[in-house]
Every structure is written in C-alpha cells, then in structure tokens.
Amino acid sequence: MAEKTSRSKRVTEASPQESNSPVGVIIVLVLFVLLAMSTGFAGVIVVLSLVAMLFLHELGHYLAARRAGMKVTEFFIGFGPKIWSFKKGETEYGLKGIPAGAYVRVIGMNNLDPVAPEDEHRAYKNAKFGQRLLLASAGSLMHFLIALVLLYAVLVGNGINTDESDWTVKDLRSGGPAEVMGIESGDRIIALNGVPITDWWDFASNIAGLPNEEVTIQVSRNGDLVTLQGNIGSRVANADGQDYGFIGIERTKFSTIKAGPIDALGETGEQFGLLSYETVKGLGNFFSPSGLSDFFTEVFDLGSTQSPTNVGVGEGDEGRIVSVVGATRLGAELTETGWTGLFLFLATINVFIGIFNLIPLLPLDGGHVMIAFYERLRSRNGTRYHADASKLLPITYLVVFVLIAIGVAAIYLDIADPISL
Numbered sequence: 001m002a003e004k005t006s007r008s009k010r011v012t013e014a015s016p017q018e019s020n021s022p023v024g025v026i027i028v029l030v031l032f033v034l035l036a037m038s039t040g041f042a043g044v045i046v047v048l049s050l051v052a053m054l055f056l057h058e059l060g061h062y063l064a065a066r067r068a069g070m071k072v073t074e075f076f077i078g079f080g081p082k083i084w085s086f087k088k089g090e091t092e093y094g095l096k097g098i099p100a101g102a103y104v105r106v107i108g109m110n111n112l113d114p115v116a117p118e119d120e121h122r123a124y125k126n127a128k129f130g131q132r133l134l135l136a137s138a139g140s141l142m143h144f145l146i147a148l149v150l151l152y153a154v155l156v157g158n159g160i161n162t163d164e165s166d167w168t169v170k171d172l173r174s175g176g177p178a179e180v181m182g183i184e185s186g187d188r189i190i191a192l193n194g195v196p197i198t199d200w201w202d203f204a205s206n207i208a209g210l211p212n213e214e215v216t217i218q219v220s221r222n223g224d225l226v227t228l229q230g231n232i233g234s235r236v237a238n239a240d241g242q243d244y245g246f247i248g249i250e251r252t253k254f255s256t257i258k259a260g261p262i263d264a265l266g267e268t269g270e271q272f273g274l275l276s277y278e279t280v281k282g283l284g285n286f287f288s289p290s291g292l293s294d295f296f297t298e299v300f301d302l303g304s305t306q307s308p309t310n311v312g313v314g315e316g317d318e319g320r321i322v323s324v325v326g327a328t329r330l331g332a333e334l335t336e337t338g339w340t341g342l343f344l345f346l347a348t349i350n351v352f353i354g355i356f357n358l359i360p361l362l363p364l365d366g367g368h369v370m371i372a373f374y375e376r377l378r379s380r381n382g383t384r385y386h387a388d389a390s391k392l393l394p395i396t397y398l399v400v401f402v403l404i405a406i407g408v409a410a411i412y413l414d415i416a417d418p419i420s421l
Contacts, residue, residue, distance in 0.1 A: 054101055058102040078101065083097050107123050156261055157340075164201060168251070169252075189217060193216050194218075212233075212245070280355060295321070323413075
C-alpha cells in the first residue's frame with residue numbers, strides 16, 4: 001500500500017510538468033487571433049475581461065478556503081485538457097484548453113468525495129458553518145464587489161444618469177418639417193407653442209400628439225432667441241391607423257452627470273440595487289413555465305419566423321438569455337463606445353452571475369449555501385449533521401441537463417438570430 005501511494009504521488013507531481021507543452025499555448029493564441037479577426041480588438045478585450053472575472057470568482061473561493069484552513073488541491077482557469085500548470089505546495093495552478101470558466105477544488109465538498117484520513121480535519125464538509133457558508137458564497141460576493149467597483153468608477157469618471165434636458169439639434173431630415181421651418185443644426189429648442197420644453201421626451205411626446213398641426217417653435221441660436229413656424233408631419237403609428245406627428249430631427253447625445261467621490265458611494269448602492277432587482281425579476285420571468293416555453297419555442301420556430309436580419313433589440317429579445325457568444329458580441333459593441341460601455345457591461349454581467357450562482361440548487365454555489373443552512377438546522381446538542389449528497393444527485397443531474405440545454409439553445413440563437421444594440 002505504501003509503495004502504491006508513493007507511485008501515485010510521483011505521477012501527480014510529474015503531470016504538471018508533462019502538461020507544459022507549447023502546443024496548447026499556441027492553440028490558445030491562434031484562437032485569440034481568430035477572435036480578433038472576427039470581432040475586432042474589442043472582442044478580445046471582452047473575452048479577457050470575462051476570463052479575469054471568472055478567475056476572480058474562483059479566487060474568492062480559494063481565499064475563503066485558505067483562510068479556513070481547508071485543503072485546496074487545484075486552481076485552474078478553463079476546462080478540458082491542461083495546457084500549462086505548476087505546483088506550489090499542495091495546490092496545482094494552471095490553464096486548461098477551454099477558457100469557458102474556472103474552478104477551485106477543495107477536498108471533501110460532500111460525503112461522496114473521498115478524503116484521506118489525515119486530511120479529514122481540513123475537508124470542507126467538516127468545517128464550521130460560517131466557514132462553509134463563506135466559501136460557498138465567496139464567488140458571488142466577489143462578483144458583487146467587482147460590480148460595485150465598476151459602477152463607482154463609472155459614476156465618478158463619467159456618470160451614469162443623464163441630463164435629458166441638455167441636448168441640441170444634431171442633424172435634420174432632408175426636406176423634413178424641421179428643415180422647412182428653418183431649424184438648424186446646433187439649435188436648442190426651448191419652447192413649443194409658447195410652452196417651455198423641459199427635456200427631449202417632453203418635446204417628442206408633444207410633437208407626436210400634433211400630426212399635421214401648425215406650431216410655433218422657439219429656439220436658442222448662438223445666444224439669440226429665434227421664433228419659427230410651420231406644420232408638423234404625420235405618420236401612421238400602428239395597425240389601428242392612428243397618426244402621430246414627426247418633425248425630422250436628430251438630437252445630440254445626452255450629457256452624463258458625474259458624481260463626486262462621496263456622493264458616488266450612495267449612488268453606487270442605488271445602481272447596484274436596481275441591477276439586482278432587474279436581474280432577479282428577469283431570472284424569475286425566464287425560468288417560469290411560460291418563460292422557458294417561449295424561449296424554446298423561439299429556438300424551434302426560428303427557421304420559419306426569423307427575418308433576414310436582426311437590426312435591433314425588439315420585444316421578442318427583451319429578457320432573452322444570451323450565451324458567451326452573444327455576450328461577447330454585445331460586449332464588443334459596447335466596448336467600441338468607450339471604457340464606460342465596457343465597465344457597465346461587465347458590472348451587469350457580474351451582478352447576473354453573482355445572483356444566478358446563488359440559486360439554491362446544486363451544482364450552483366447556492367446549492368452548497370442551502371446545504372450549509374440545512375445541516376446547521378438539523379444539528380442538535382453539539383452533534384453535527386451531514387447531508388447525504390447521493391439523495392440530491394437526481395435533481396443535480398436534472399439541473400445540469402437543463403442548464404446545458406439552455407446554454408446550447410442560447411448559443412444557437414446568438415449565432416442564428418443575433419441581438420444587436
């Protein structure tokens with residue numbers, strides 16, 4: 001037995017060295033080159049950001065395990081075949097060929113995970129309740145921390161809330177009502193029929209309600225007040241044949257309002273709360289019977305219902321789950337608008353993953369949180385209760401199957417019917 005154990009140890013220690021082949025690294029580099037060719041440099045930035053995010057998720061688990069004295073045997077970025085690794089102490093660190101995630105292996109996560117007798121005191125299943133709870137939730141807590149940092153950076157560096165009253169005319173439709181009236185690029189519209197305009201939406205809604213009407217518009221032009229008159233155009237708004245007014249102008253972008261370093265603390269909490277609320281609401285709608293039915297109906301009916309091109313996010317796309325393919329595409333589009341777009345995209349992704357991962361079902365981290373609470377409630381008079389993980393295997397397999405099915409379907413949708421901003 002001693003000889004067998006020794007041989008096994010030698011093989012384990014040698015395997016990281018055998019995996020450090022340059023072939024795997026070259027393959028990964030080629031994949032990144034292909035990614036850059038298909039999505040541009042912005043796509044590479046997004047993928048690297050997502051990989052870094054997954055690394056930080058697992059770093060949260062790793063630090064919580066080490067702080068509790070648990071034994072960590074592996075810390076890898078990616079899945080599949082090893083392409084590079086090294087061993088320091090009792091932990092093997094490295095990269096694997098499929099950069100679609102990361103993992104940390106802590107011994108004794110449940111009663112089905114064999115643990116050497118000398119390591120029993122360092123197994124997750126034998127740790128204190130608070131230590132197990134912290135380790136199980138550490139990944140999500142790391143995501144929330146990342147999101148808070150990103151939101152704070154955007155609020156201080158650029159601002160999130162927009163000033164919808166701060167806009168001017170950017171461009172005009174050739175021959176449109178605005179051009180006929182004499183409105184020019186750079187004009188600031190300040191009143192409609194003598195009523196002050198508070199913001200863009202106030203102006204747009206009033207114009208929509210005045211099809212074919214003659215109006216008076218006051219604009220500020222180079223510091224001078226200019227009064228113009230003319231007729232509003234009209235278009236058919238819906239199948240009922242109701243007309244709405246249009247004027248044919250394009251506005252400038254709304255300016256954002258930067259927050260001070262102190263004020264941004266409170267605003268960061270507000271934005272985080274809003275993102276969390278929308279995420280919980282979206283997940284609830286998606287995983288409802290009607291939500292899942294609509295999703296898979298869209299998948300199976302795509303061939304007969306999709307239009308030749310998808311030029312925007314429509315009602316059918318609202319709340320749709322996107323795969324890593326769709327997320328990379330959307331993230332690249334946002335990144336091309338600047339660092340603010342990238343940071344807000346990553347903040348949203350982090351909040352989503354953090355909350356999704358806390359769903360109380362195995363193999364998600366929330367399943368381990370649920371088990372920790374269950375074991376705590378079942379423990380009596382200093383006697384520790386251990387849940388039997390084998391009883392949870394059927395529902396765990398079902399959850400894995402559903403997640404894989406949703407993931408594959410989402411990838412198919414993102415390729416066949418991509419969402420664009």
